[in-house]
Amino acid sequence: MNIGNSFKDAIKRVFYDKEFTRYTVVVQPDDEGHTHNVLANAGTFKGNIHHKGLKELQEQYGLQVEAVAYITTDFLDISLNDVIEYSGRKYKVVQVVPYDSHQLIILTSYDN
Numbered sequence: 001m002n003i004g005n006s007f008k009d010a011i012k013r014v015f016y017d018k019e020f021t022r023y024t025v026v027v028q029p030d031d032e033g034h035t036h037n038v039l040a041n042a043g044t045f046k047g048n049i050h051h052k053g054l055k056e057l058q059e060q061y062g063l064q065v066e067a068v069a070y071i072t073t074d075f076l077d078i079s080l081n082d083v084i085e086y087s088g089r090k091y092k093v094v095q096v097v098p099y100d101s102h103q104l105i106i107l108t109s110y111d112n
Helices: 005-015 054-061
Strands: 017-031 035-050 070-075 083-086 087-097 102-109
Touching: 054 070
Parallel strands: none
Antiparallel strands: 017 035, 017 083, 035 070, 070 102, 083 087, 087 102
């Protein structure tokens, strides 16, 4: 089914009301030769976050990790292992799925 731009715009106006900060993970060496993951701010985007229905989501997509949330958005510049911050909490992107008129970004907890 082809979803028109006016419908996509209506979804965006109504549902994509939360702002997320996206970080890329950069590996940097220190003076002693050890490497550390550093988060580089890659900008913000709008979407909607969900914390319910995660068990079904895990089963549907065959996830081997425990999802803690997912985001629906029309933002396309998301990569696996990016870190998303919302409301003071950081999440790791484990899967990005094109879904109807938007993207489904599946998240786990981010541990530094």
